Amino acid sequence: MEKYGGEVPSDIDELTALQGVGRKTANVIRGNIFHEPSVVVDTHVKRISRKLGFTKEEDPVKIEQDLMKVLPKDHWILYNIQIITFGRQICMARNPKCQECFLTEYCSYYKEKMKRG
Numbered sequence: 001m002e003k004y005g006g007e008v009p010s011d012i013d014e015l016t017a018l019q020g021v022g023r024k025t026a027n028v029i030r031g032n033i034f035h036e037p038s039v040v041v042d043t044h045v046k047r048i049s050r051k052l053g054f055t056k057e058e059d060p061v062k063i064e065q066d067l068m069k070v071l072p073k074d075h076w077i078l079y080n081i082q083i084i085t086f087g088r089q090i091c092m093a094r095n096p097k098c099q100e101c102f103l104t105e106y107c108s109y110y111k112e113k114m115k116r117g
């Protein structure tokens with residue numbers, strides 16, 4: 001309130017300087033409120049992006065940077081929403097429904113699973 005007069009800032013550094021706001025939340029705010037191209041890395045995005053070969057990283061900031069290189073900028077905001085839905089309905093962490101998946105040809109996990117038989 002003191003610094004921004006009750007207006008939520010859109011700048012990533014200003015957002016993450018606010019108490020309780022991490023990078024993930026800051027990017028959600030930037031993308032969904034301010035429509036600023038931003039990549040949100042949550043547990044689904046991390047797991048599935050690694051399976052699809054978009055990144056080999058574990059660190060969310062590095063994953064975000066890798067995704068910004070491989071995804072078209074106009075897909076950055078939607079990617080998170082799409083992957084969350086995909087991660088909840090098809091590519092669940094414990095028991096992914098690979099038999100229903102349309103991404104098998106791109107998935108390293110699936111290829112490994114097929115090799116093992």
Ligand code: SF4
Pocket residue numbers: 048051090091092096097098099101102103104107108109110
């Ligand atoms: S093939 Fe299986 S593990 Fe790979 S993305 Fe699809 S559901 Fe997930």
